[in-house]
Amino acid sequence: MRAIWSGTISFGLVALPCQLYTATEESGPGLHTVHATCGGRIRHRRVCELEGIEVQQAEIARAWEAPDGRQVILRDTDLEALPLPTKHVIEVLGFVSTDEVDPILYSRPYWIRASGAGAQRPYALLVEALSRSGRLAICKVAIRSRERLAALRPRHGMLLLQTLLWPEEVRDPGDLSSSSPLTDRELAMAEVLMDALAGVDIDQLHDEYTAALNSLVDAKASGGELAVRPEPAPAVDLMAALEASVEAARQARGEDN
Structure with missing residues (x-):
């Protein structure tokens, strides 16, 4: 596995240098998109709709569009420079019981590895303390320039960070219940x-x-x-x-x- 994030877990005055590793991967045979009549591969190209030319990845940016049509162009360097305190810190906000987190909020899991000899003892301490208490640590962390909520929990003697959806990201389904009577x-x-x-x-x-x-x-x-x-x-x-x-x-x- 290759680390996708490096930083520190911060809880109280304890600092635990660590790295994150993606914990899951998609499985399957890996199908290609092809032209059904001849089998030729279908290639998806990035084409500018104004100039009609193919654009290289280095020239692509993101944009926010105002109601009047004006655009604010944001490059990767702009996003990387966002002043987020959680960019390299997993900030522990508090501890809750496992049943206080609605399972619908759970998103992507990451394994956590302690970085360096000095991080081993606080790592072991956090794993054991969470295991004994039956609690989760609710955190904030910025991964790939986006800040997320996360739950820190023990698993098989290791720490697992699982990102959480923000409550406003969960859709309100309205009333989908059934009023049918049961015997x-x-x-x-x-x-x-x-x-x-x-x-x-x-x-x-x-x-x-x-x-x-x-x-x-x-x-x-x-x-x-x-x-x-x-x-x-x-x-x-x-x-x-x-x-x-x-x-x-x-x-x-x-x-x-």
Whole structure:
């Protein structure tokens, strides 16, 4: 892994030099965009709509447009020069219990590594203190010239920084709830189904879409076609569907045992 950020965790008067590493990566076969009739690669070029010429990356900037059409051009150097105190500091604002952070706010995770021999002891202290307390450290940090909220928490004896969405970034869905009445029997059967399906080993789950896509690529490469699975018909009767689901779950668990 390559560090994407270097700086210091600051909590109270304790300073912990550290580096951030991206904790996740996308998986998949990596498909290209091509012209369907001939297979030629589709290239996305940066073209100026006023001059009609292709623009190099070094000439590209960002802009804010005023209501009257005037633009304020911002270059990378302008953004890098923003006077953010969190540019090289993960500023711990306070500590909260894990259930105080709505899971909808969680965004990207980063592993944290202590930098240098002098950072090892405060790193170990923060990991152990967070583990014992069951709390998260709520922080501010600027990554790639943008300041974000973040949660600092222990994981497998290491520190994990997980960026958070700002509360205003979460859309208000309005009222999407259902007013449909439910019977006690339906609720009881739903609980029976939940009990029958209790326990999932997430580490044993795999990306079936990628596996199916690889099978499709192999079939196409050999001149064949992939068999299409029939879609299950939706059940009309809720109780019948619940009862059938419970029976299927029990049979599946019995086979697994």
